[in-house]
Amino acid sequence: MSGHLPVMLSEVLEALAPRDGAHYVDGTFGGGGYASAILEAADCRVLGVDRDPDAIARGQALVERFGGRLTLVQGEYSRMDEFTQATDGVVLDLGVSSFQFDEPARGFSFRADGPLDMRMSLSGESAADVVNQADERGLTQIIARYGEEKNARRIARAIIAARPVTGTAQLADIVSEAQGPAALRHAIHPATRTFQALRIHVNDELGELERGLDAALNILKPQGRLVVVSFHSLEDRMVKRFLTERSTTAPHASRHAPVGTPARKTSFQLLPREVPSAEEIESNPRARSAKLRAGIKLAA
Numbered sequence: 001m002s003g004h005l006p007v008m009l010s011e012v013l014e015a016l017a018p019r020d021g022a023h024y025v026d027g028t029f030g031g032g033g034y035a036s037a038i039l040e041a042a043d044c045r046v047l048g049v050d051r052d053p054d055a056i057a058r059g060q061a062l063v064e065r066f067g068g069r070l071t072l073v074q075g076e077y078s079r080m081d082e083f084t085q086a087t088d089g090v091v092l093d094l095g096v097s098s099f100q101f102d103e104p105a106r107g108f109s110f111r112a113d114g115p116l117d118m119r120m121s122l123s124g125e126s127a128a129d130v131v132n133q134a135d136e137r138g139l140t141q142i143i144a145r146y147g148e149e150k151n152a153r154r155i156a157r158a159i160i161a162a163r164p165v166t167g168t169a170q171l172a173d174i175v176s177e178a179q180g181p182a183a184l185r186h187a188i189h190p191a192t193r194t195f196q197a198l199r200i201h202v203n204d205e206l207g208e209l210e211r212g213l214d215a216a217l218n219i220l221k222p223q224g225r226l227v228v229v230s231f232h233s234l235e236d237r238m239v240k241r242f243l244t245e246r247s248t249t250a251p252h253a254s255r256h257a258p259v260g261t262p263a264r265k266t267s268f269q270l271l272p273r274e275v276p277s278a279e280e281i282e283s284n285p286r287a288r289s290a291k292l293r294a295g296i297k298l299a300a
Helices: 009-016 033-041 053-058 060-065 077-083 098-102 127-133 136-147 152-162 168-179 181-185 192-202 205-219 233-245 278-283
Strands: 023-026 045-050 070-074 087-093 220-230 268-274 291-297
Touching (some): 009 220, 009 291, 033 045, 033 087, 077 205, 136 192, 205 220
Parallel strands (some): 045 070, 087 220
16 A cells, blocks of 8 residues: 555564464554555454544455455454454554554644644544643643653643644644754754654553553463554553563562562563664654564463
8 A cells, every 4th residue: 555664564574473374463454554464474364453444444445355354443452352352463553654644634743734633533632622722731741741842831831822723833833933943953843742742642542552452462362472563662661561571581579569469470472672674764764763572472
């Protein structure tokens, strides 16, 4: 599918190790890049999940192409345990898809002006609702926590002073001016972290990830594989903690822990962490911050 380059595709396939007769879940279907590659690598079946109705509509061509081996469900990947009960592998490609990012009407990017939307599911509270209704303290907390932005309070005050804020270009200009001229010398756009923060908040991306990792663990068969590609430190830390706390490398419970503290069950054998190659970053700059973490579920 044009416009969509699945990040670290060869590394994802190596970690997932698709095999004939198996069943896999692509919990963030997007443009279908991972799902297609899995179906081409083995005579298997894939359940594609995405909360974006546009992604499900685009994917119907792939459903026909693969003759019924691909099934699509619109919904959050955190609910994958409602859609299937046993699978040999789960792959998650976190964050916004290329299709969402490149469509100005979706409001995820400031590269072209569009409505301040950012809703992956096209429903619920929009980014415009947040920036125009949140008080200074709430807006500051969102930008600081999810954007890891040190100038969060200054940015929040500037946004509130400029209300109503309705477009992506308007918001980017407000944030850039609040950051000051020094921010323009940095490699990333001054508004990048604020846009990231609003997107994560609007879509509850960290809550979705926490619930989704638990759901994946619930449906994986013994020797099933969980493969997660993340794009910023907040996601990567969550995935790392989830896997390491349940892995053979996790430290034993302290003898000083309170009596009755349950030990974390060992669930995963960790696979090596991967990052994109220099060649991939050169051909697809969006891959530059990607990290892949994976584990093999151990027998109960």
